[in-house]
Amino acid sequence: MEILVRYGEIGLKSEVIRKNLIEILRKNIIKLFRKYEIDVDVKILHWRLLVKVNTKGKEELAIKLLKKVPGIVSYSPVYVCPLNINEIVNYAVQIIRKKLKEINKEKITFAVKTKRSNKSFPYTSPEVNRIVGEAIVEKLGLEVDLTNPDIVLGIEILKDNAYLFTEKYEGFGGLPVGSQGKVLCLISDGIDSPVAAFMMIRRGCNVVLLHLKMNEESLNKVRKIVEVLSDYDTQLEFVVYDYKKDIEDIVEKLKSIKKENYTCIFCKRKMLKIAEKYAKYLGCNAIVTGDNLGQVASQTLKNLKVIDDVINYLTLRPLIGFDKDDIVKIAKDIETYDISTEKEIKCPYLPKHPKTIAKIEEIKKIKEKVKLI
Ligand SMILES: Nc1ncnc2c1ncn2[C@@H]1O[C@H](COP(=O)(O)OP(=O)(O)OP(=O)(O)O)[C@@H](O)[C@H]1O
Known part of the structure; x- marks a missing residue:
């Protein structure tokens, strides 16, 4: 073939x-x-x-x-x-004859669509369409339908x-993977971050996927997602960091000063800090997350700003302007959606009322009080 x-x-x-x-x-x-x-x-x-x-x-x-x-x-x-018009006609008739066996319908219509990039071929594209089309009508008795044909016969006339x-x-x-450098993608078991990683792969980047492990169930889902994504980037690297102690430390410290509503912000800051270390060590040009604007209450521009403030590294969010429907469609197309949604694993550290508009001065105060990043 x-x-x-x-x-x-x-x-x-x-x-x-x-x-x-x-x-x-x-x-x-x-x-x-x-x-x-x-x-x-x-x-x-x-x-x-x-x-x-x-x-x-x-x-x-x-x-x-x-x-x-x-x-x-x-x-x-x-x-x-x-490259010979008689041969093209012969091939065309044989191909359509073979194709007819696959279609169970009384009156079958067809169209011929030629593209000639080899301008030294002596027939123009419309001429080839007409000559081949006439032969099919004559030899096989089919009818031409240029708007909604049952069979479209494509012909590309190239140099050889x-x-x-x-x-x-x-x-x-997109662009071939490996042509645009390497990025580190923070990957969770949700719908969005696998799509964000895919968007970077599609633009030609090799990816390192970093998962911050909080529980075994999520990690198992991520492993399956990694398997799917590693077809798109065959050199994909996968790193798992045990994050449980870090997040527990954050939760405990914030609880001690009754600032639990800042958990998501300090959690994401810590994630980026860890990602930065790996990105530098593994030679990645940027860090990528699956954040989206306004998808959950805490995904505000102000929050993203105070989260980004923790590192000095190019941070990309390829899904920032996407609607959820767009993301879901891509997740289905690339075959990560079913894995991401097979079982929802809720974050056990999510506070009741996550802070939606964090201020950098407040972050500074908390950092100093309880020694957080
Ligand atoms: N456990 C994790 N390990 C690595 N990165 C994570 C993890 N949890 C979240 N992230 C990163 O932070 C981004 C925003 O976090 P958020 O809590 O909104 O993600 P999510 O809803 O769990 O998953 P997703 O954004 O993939 O649908 C994610 O898109 C991902 O890039």
């Missing part, structure tokens, strides 16, 4: 950068397929990649896996045909060959 892979934004870059990104993309495809013991050859074509799946019986898996490679916008299993296909799968787009 051969699959034609299309990239998007990579194509907008200068030639030197584009070549570099395409090579990273090529290697990423090979790495992911190797993980699933699929032997592939990936050839770089003009504006496309051609993935040749050599392992028999793994074709369906190969199609699923390509969705998990950032940088890919869409892809199609293809028939590779010589014509590529014919009837299926087109969507990728996530």
